[in-house]
Amino acid sequence: MRRAVYPGSFDPITNGHLDILSRALRIFDEVIIAVARNENKSPLFTQEERAELNREAIKSLPGYERARVTSFSGLLVDYVLTQQATAIIRGLRAVSDFEFEFQLALMNRKLQADIDTIFLMPKDNYTYLSSSLIKEIARMGGNIDCFVPPCVQRALKHKIFHTA
Numbered sequence: 001m002r003r004a005v006y007p008g009s010f011d012p013i014t015n016g017h018l019d020i021l022s023r024a025l026r027i028f029d030e031v032i033i034a035v036a037r038n039e040n041k042s043p044l045f046t047q048e049e050r051a052e053l054n055r056e057a058i059k060s061l062p063g064y065e066r067a068r069v070t071s072f073s074g075l076l077v078d079y080v081l082t083q084q085a086t087a088i089i090r091g092l093r094a095v096s097d098f099e100f101e102f103q104l105a106l107m108n109r110k111l112q113a114d115i116d117t118i119f120l121m122p123k124d125n126y127t128y129l130s131s132s133l134i135k136e137i138a139r140m141g142g143n144i145d146c147f148v149p150p151c152v153q154r155a156l157k158h159k160i161f162h163t164a
Contacts, residue, residue: 016126
């Protein structure tokens with residue numbers, strides 16, 4: 001079985017993330033969406049909330065039953081090994097993403113040579129999307145309908161306007 005891990009903070013998951021996941025599902029038998037705990041970030045949603053939003057959001061994708069959502073902390077390569085995966089999926093939106101992602105991929109290869117990093121590009125209409133921009137638009141009352149799935153729209157509105 002060809003298994004890959006698609007890691008990220010997913011704070012929140014966007015249509016761009018879903019596009020990358022659907023591309024990965026065409027290549028791999030199973031894709032594990034791994035919601036990362038990153039001590040250097042202050043996410044809007046808890047790790048558990050992000051995992052649950054991901055579970056709900058992926059249901060709209062063809063083949064979603066071959067994807068599962070988990071959470072992890074620590075070294076990504078260690079987590080990939082525990083999942084018996086052979087690849088890490090990373091999305092590249094623009095050339096500006098490449099340098100950082102390239103460094104990450106080389107470091108992961110140095111730590112665990114048997115794990116490959118696969119870079120996938122989203123559809124061009126998602127290349128400008130980022131979770132940070134979407135959160136900012138939502139905070140200012142802007143329309144985010146075309147950027148995120150409906151479950152994320154609801155969660156963002158609730159989190160921003162009911163907990164502020």
